[in-house]
Amino acid sequence: MTAPSDIEDLIGLMARLPGLGPRSARRAVLTLLKKRGPLMAPLAQAMAHVALTARDCATCGNxxxxxxxxxxxxxxxxxxxxxxxxxxxxxxxxxxxxxxxxxxxxxxxxxxxxxxxxxxxxxxxxxxxxxxxxxxxxxxxxxxxxxxxxxxxxxxxxxxxxxxxxxxxLAQGVPVGGELDYLDDGTIGAALRARRQV
Amino acid sequence: MTAPSDIEDLIGLMARLPGLGPRSARRAVLTLLKKRGPLMAPLAQAMAHVALTARDCATCGNxxxxxxxxxxxxxxxxxxxxxxxxxxxxxxxxxxxxxxxxxxxxxxxxxxxxxxxxxxxxxxxxxxxxxxxxxxxxxxxxxxxxxxxxxxxxxxxxxxxxxxxxxxxLAQGVPVGGELDYLDDGTIGAALRARRQV
The missing domain is CATH 3.40.1360.10 (Dna Topoisomerase Vi A Subunit; Chain: A, domain 2)
Known part of the structure; x- marks a missing residue:
C-alpha cells in the first residue's frame, strides 16, 4: 500500500480532472492533506454545494x-x-x-x-x-x-x-496585437476578403 | 459576471491546488459541472470524508x-x-x-x-x-x-x-537505466567514491 484507501480513492477521482494526471493528482491531494482546515474542508463544501445546486438553464442551457x-x-x-x-x-x-x-x-x-x-x-x-x-x-x-x-x-x-x-x-481577421508575419495563410486570406474602408 | 458566484468561489479554491492555475481550474470546474452525478458529487464526498478523518500519525507523522x-x-x-x-x-x-x-x-x-x-x-x-x-x-x-x-x-x-x-x-550513484554521458559530474564523482567490488 502507499496511502490509505480513502486517500487513494480521492487521488483516483482527482486524476479524472482535465490537466491532472495520476502524479499531479497525488501532489494536489498531498497539498490538500497538509491544508485540511484552510483549503480541503472549504473546497469539499463548495464542491458539494455546487454539485447540489447547479443546473442547466431551461431557456439557454447556461x-x-x-x-x-x-x-x-x-x-x-x-x-x-x-x-x-x-x-x-x-x-x-x-x-x-x-x-x-x-x-x-x-x-x-x-x-x-x-x-x-x-x-x-x-x-x-x-x-x-x-x-x-x-x-x-x-x-x-x-x-x-x-x-x-x-x-x-x-x-x-x-x-x-x-x-x-x-x-x-463573429468576424474573422487579424487578432488584436497579432503580427502578420506570424499569422497563418487562412487568417490573412480571411482578413483580406473582409477588408474594411478606413 | 462570468459564472454564478458559488461557481466562481469553487474555481478560486481549485486554483489554489498545485499544478492548476486560474485557467485550468476553470476548465476543471467546467468538467465537474458537466459530470455532476458521476464525478462532482463523489469527489466532493470523498474530499469531505478525508478532510474529516485524515490525521497525522502520533508516532511517525504519516x-x-x-x-x-x-x-x-x-x-x-x-x-x-x-x-x-x-x-x-x-x-x-x-x-x-x-x-x-x-x-x-x-x-x-x-x-x-x-x-x-x-x-x-x-x-x-x-x-x-x-x-x-x-x-x-x-x-x-x-x-x-x-x-x-x-x-x-x-x-x-x-x-x-x-x-x-x-x-x-541511501546510497548515491548511477540511477538504474542511467547513462554516464548524461550524468552530472557530482553524481559520477559520488558513484566512483562509493565504488564496490564486483
Missing part, C-alpha cells in the same frame, strides 16, 4: 443555480439578440470580454462526424423554437473557427432560414 | 485515518528500523518501491535557512525520543540529495550520536 440562469433572469439584458455558443466555457469567454448585452443559447457542443454528434444531441431544435417564440431580431453565431464549428454554423443558418431572422457570425 | 497510521499499526512491519523521510510524498515513494519493511519517521520538511525552517519546526526531537524509547537498531536517512536534505541528514546524525544507534543513508 449553468446556473436556479431554473433560469443569471443572464436569462437579468431584466437589463436585451431580448431580441441571441448569441449562439457551443459551450458554457465559450459563454464565459464572451462574458469576460464584456461586449455583448443580449442573451445566449448554449448548444452543448458542435456537430462532429468523428464524435458522432448529430443535430439531435445539440440544442438546435430548442434554438429554432426560441427564435420563433421570442421576438428575435438577430442571431449571432459565436462558434469556433474550426471545421466542426463552421459546419455547425452553416447547419444552424439553414435551420433558421424559414424564420427570416437576421443571422450573423 | 497521514492516516486513525491515531496510528496503517504502517505503525501493521504488526508485520519490523520494529527496530526507522526510515527518516522529509515528507509524506517521500514515504509514499519509498512504499511504491516496496523494498523497505520497517517503520518510518516523517520530519515534515527539511532544515532550510532560506525558508526559516529550524530544527524545532521539524519532528527531530520526536525522532530522538523515539530512538531512545523503542529498541532501534538502525536509522536510515532517506532524504533528498539536495543541499537542504543533506544539511538535515548531518544535523540528525549529530542529534542521534549520543544514542549510539547505527545511522545509514
Amino acid at each position: 449553468i446556473g443555480t436556479s431554473d433560469l440562469c443569471p443572464i436569462c433572469a437579468d431584466p437589463k439584458r436585451q431580448t431580441g439578440e441571441i448569441c449562439v455558443v457551443a459551450d458554457v466555457a465559450d459563454l464565459w469567454a464572451m462574458e469576460r470580454a464584456g461586449v455583448f448585452r443580449g442573451r445566449y443559447h448554449v448548444l452543448g457542443g458542435t456537430l462532429s462526424a468523428l464524435d458522432g454528434t448529430g443535430p439531435d444531441e445539440l440544442r438546435i431544435p430548442a434554438l429554432v423554437a426560441r427564435v420563433r417564440d421570442e421576438a428575435t431580431a438577430e442571431v449571432i453565431l459565436a462558434l469556433n473557427a474550426t471545421v466542426d464549428g463552421q459546419t455547425t454554423a452553416h447547419y444552424i443558418a439553414d435551420a433558421l432560414e424559414p424564420t427570416g431572422v437576421r443571422i450573423t457570425s | 497521514i492516516g485515518t486513525s491515531d496510528l497510521c496503517p504502517i505503525c499499526a501493521d504488526p508485520k512491519r519490523q520494529t527496530g528500523e526507522i526510515c527518516v523521510v522529509a515528507d509524506v510524498a517521500d514515504l509514499w515513494a519509498m512504499e511504491r518501491a516496496g523494498v523497505f519493511r520497517g517503520r518510518y519517521h516523517v520530519l515534515g520538511g527539511t532544515l532550510s535557512a532560506l525558508d526559516g525552517t529550524g530544527p524545532d519546526e521539524l519532528r527531530i526531537p520526536a525522532l530522538v525520543a523515539r530512538v531512545r524509547d523503542e529498541a532501534t537498531a538502525e536509522v536510515i536517512l532517506a532524504l533528498n540529495a539536495t543541499v537542504d536534505g543533506q544539511t538535515t541528514a548531518h544535523y540528525i546524525a549529530d542529534a542521534l550520536e549520543p544514542t549510539g544507534v547505527r545511522i545509514t543513508s
Whole structure:
C-alpha cells in the first residue's frame, strides 16, 4: 500500500480532472492533506454545494443555480439578440470580454462526424423554437473557427432560414496585437476578403 | 459576471491546488459541472470524508485515518528500523518501491535557512525520543540529495550520536537505466567514491 484507501480513492477521482494526471493528482491531494482546515474542508463544501445546486438553464442551457440562469433572469439584458455558443466555457469567454448585452443559447457542443454528434444531441431544435417564440431580431453565431464549428454554423443558418431572422457570425481577421508575419495563410486570406474602408 | 458566484468561489479554491492555475481550474470546474452525478458529487464526498478523518500519525507523522497510521499499526512491519523521510510524498515513494519493511519517521520538511525552517519546526526531537524509547537498531536517512536534505541528514546524525544507534543513508550513484554521458559530474564523482567490488 502507499496511502490509505480513502486517500487513494480521492487521488483516483482527482486524476479524472482535465490537466491532472495520476502524479499531479497525488501532489494536489498531498497539498490538500497538509491544508485540511484552510483549503480541503472549504473546497469539499463548495464542491458539494455546487454539485447540489447547479443546473442547466431551461431557456439557454447556461449553468446556473436556479431554473433560469443569471443572464436569462437579468431584466437589463436585451431580448431580441441571441448569441449562439457551443459551450458554457465559450459563454464565459464572451462574458469576460464584456461586449455583448443580449442573451445566449448554449448548444452543448458542435456537430462532429468523428464524435458522432448529430443535430439531435445539440440544442438546435430548442434554438429554432426560441427564435420563433421570442421576438428575435438577430442571431449571432459565436462558434469556433474550426471545421466542426463552421459546419455547425452553416447547419444552424439553414435551420433558421424559414424564420427570416437576421443571422450573423463573429468576424474573422487579424487578432488584436497579432503580427502578420506570424499569422497563418487562412487568417490573412480571411482578413483580406473582409477588408474594411478606413 | 462570468459564472454564478458559488461557481466562481469553487474555481478560486481549485486554483489554489498545485499544478492548476486560474485557467485550468476553470476548465476543471467546467468538467465537474458537466459530470455532476458521476464525478462532482463523489469527489466532493470523498474530499469531505478525508478532510474529516485524515490525521497525522502520533508516532511517525504519516497521514492516516486513525491515531496510528496503517504502517505503525501493521504488526508485520519490523520494529527496530526507522526510515527518516522529509515528507509524506517521500514515504509514499519509498512504499511504491516496496523494498523497505520497517517503520518510518516523517520530519515534515527539511532544515532550510532560506525558508526559516529550524530544527524545532521539524519532528527531530520526536525522532530522538523515539530512538531512545523503542529498541532501534538502525536509522536510515532517506532524504533528498539536495543541499537542504543533506544539511538535515548531518544535523540528525549529530542529534542521534549520543544514542549510539547505527545511522545509514541511501546510497548515491548511477540511477538504474542511467547513462554516464548524461550524468552530472557530482553524481559520477559520488558513484566512483562509493565504488564496490564486483
